[in-house]
Amino acid sequence: MGALKEYIIPRICTYVLVVFIGITICFFIPRFTPVDPVLAIINRLTESGQYYDPDALSQLIDSMKELYGLKGSLLDQYIAFLRRAFLGDFGPSLANFPTPAVSIMNRALPWTISLLFVSTIVAWLVGNLIGGIAGYFSERNWAKGLGAFATVVYPTPYYIMALLLIMSLSYAIPIFPSYGAISIGINPSLSLEFILNYAYHAFLPALSLIIVGYGWWFLSMRSIVIHTKSEEYVQFGEMTGLPRRKLLLRYVIRNSLLPQVTGVSVALASIFSGAMITEVVFSYPGIGYILYQAVINGDFNLMMAVVTYSIIATATATLILDLIYPLIDPRIKYK
């Protein structure tokens, strides 16, 4: 247990530092622009022809100024920013005045999390399992065929997959809806009606994430398995007369799966970004879509909220994974 403390505490410290640094980067980006951002945003708003009532506009200028802070020194601004970030207060959403940016984001969050969670887990399980089997039987033709498929799918960018799916299954052959998460008039609840309706809408976005993710997990698992199956314990296991199925599952795949758990941390940032862009393509009301709206509307508060929380979310997910891993790997758990 003491050894775990040796690992947990430094890891949490790193986590705090990472979030800290990440938020600081967020803080500094608007300040390093050559253009006066307040002016730029105001101009863009008025250019796009949207009407803002004078109250909102002046409050906008004020909060802009407060955020960019000609109030006080850089240090004051920084501290004010940090305090706001901790309290979860990013000010009102400029396009949906006076709704707080955070509440808009919180409404969108569950959609994104459910989509991400489900598609990542499915892609991970399916990709690793099939990739593992294909790696074990790497000389067979069907394994090579699966490999070719994964090779095509893996480098395909998420949005391209999303576009392809929309073009084929929404326009060419209209089976699935191309936008939204639920039909109008249905409220989120635990009823079967809601779940079915949601699944119907979320199917394509999830599928697009799953297919591309599958490519990634398949290929990496396959190469790990090809390496693992030549390990001494696998060859010895074979010589003790173990049946193929047992060798495959308990000796090869089980050992190959461990590095794939770590692999999720690495893939996280990319999966997350992929989810965001998929949401935009499908007009799926998650935080990616919210961010997209915020960009179009020049809704700076909302943008900062989403970006900051993205950083915290991915850092937290990575932390959780890093803390879980020692519990899974007996080589670390029993030291």
Next chain:
Amino acid sequence: MSQTIIDVNDLKAYYNIRTGGNTTVSVKAVDNVSFQINKGEIIGIIGESGCGKSTLTKTIYGSIYSPLTVVGGSVVYNIDSKKIDILKLGRSALNRIWWEIISYIPQGSMSILNPTIRIRDQFLDVINAHDKSIGKKEAKEMILKHIDRVGLPSEVATSFPHQLSGGMKQRVVIALATILGSKILLADEPTTALDVVVQRGILQLLSKIREELKCTILVITHDMGVHAQICDRVAIMYAGKMVEIGPVGEIYKEPLHPYTRFLIQSLPKIGDKSRKISVSGRPPSLQDPPQGCRFHPRCAFAKDICKNFDPNIVTINPHHWAACHLLEAK
């Protein structure tokens, strides 16, 4: 009268490697080897690295994977008056022979056991693979008994491989090998990479197993001292060929083949401070071995006939033969 339990006849096992394009290179790891293993004995095979002893053992076991190919010869087991031609068996038949009649004991190296399952679970896997009728409780008792027999504490059963030392892992592997009552054990370098004290323990263990379980054991090593300790007979391999075989006492007192003589002479003896002569040169390539007697480039007594003709087997007494032209003259 000793009974032959394994009969190896004119065995030729080569590694056929395609080197780009259409050329195939043949590494003759086991080239025309014939010998018998007697029931209940401990026989050792000794030779330099790369002489083919590991390949010979794997082939005797029947574990043959590309690019290894058996080009000729046979390996026949004599079990309960039945003859089993091991090289003709398919995978499922082999699975019933492996571990039930004959077991393979590898070097107890770092990664010889599945790192993510407990020792006991790996044992259970093996038991289950061969005899599904043994219930879990009974199996666990068996496991504890065998672990105890090899001199390990019972906590080992619930440990993971990384928690054990090299010597402990070697004992675990030996325990695993005997769990289903195999009568033949092939031990491949069981003491290499272990320090001398631990070595002695392992060798004593193997002797004890032979006594208690009436097994036949084949021990491979490059260390002559090991053979002196536990073997009844010793076979010497050089460059893919077996050059001498005989009872351990005779081999050590009166080695016949020049190569064997050098091996014995290089052994340190207490009180002997004289300079040791090592054999000049290096073991030949198995791809392109020398013509005639393979040892002739390094042999101090090589004659013309040695350079051109493969030596025949010269039988000194029913248990001892060597392949050398010099002996034919006598």
Next chain:
Amino acid sequence: MVVITNLKRYARFLWNFLRFSPNITVGIVICLVILVMGFGISLFAPYDPRRWGSTPRNLPPSSDYLLGTTSIGQDVFWFLTYAIRNSMLLGVVGSAIGLVIGTVLGLIAGYKGGIIEKFILLITDTIIVVPTLPILILVSTMIKKQLDMVMLGTIIALLTWGLPVRNVRSMILSLREREFSHVASFSGFKMLNIITSEYTPHVLPWISASFISRINMAIGMEVTLSIFGLSSLQEATLGTMIYWALNYQALLKGLWWWILTPVVTIIFSVLGLFILSVGISEFLNPRIRLHRIMIGEKK
């Protein structure tokens, strides 16, 4: 005379390289097609394909307009050649700069160890964990007006140098501990010498594979940015093609040539580059070559 024999040797090496595996052959072919389209054919454009209204609108592919025209009056084919050029430029810039930064930092972290290593790792972990897209969006929103390909590439590089650091560092760590390092060190090789002569064969497959996959990543980011409407929208890139097509409802209007062209081109290039990177790392990895030789052809 010597020059000719050397040339012949290179030629033979090249020929063996191309024939080594179908991966390489296919990959190289695709790359050549892309390069020719982007950097060769694009030079022959009869008019600046970016200009609005240079052609009649919404025409399907024909002999006059090979890939049809857009709703803004642009020739899809010539626009494509410009787009390929710009996207490739951006990809290479983003990939190379990020790779250099990451490799150098990884080398330093691997060799120096101690506080320096810990510090580098901390910054690197932050860069890795922070999801690139939101930050990229933030940055682009701020300086939207001034984005050109090189600049965008640099920004992408600055956000993605994290992974190479970890990979290079772990390679250095394991290489240091391997026996041949000690041997080389004991026989008096200097550190730089060790790096170039002993380590490079191990690291090269990874570097080449990484370089190419990073090109894919950079191109991908640009396209993603375009969909958000944040890239340099007057420029011709694969991303802006998609953006404008979607903006003008190409799908609903049935102008399939406008939206399919960039999508197919992206898939094609990304696939080709990936296959090539797989082929190259196989080629450079001595263990895989040995493996293939030993297994030969299995029936």
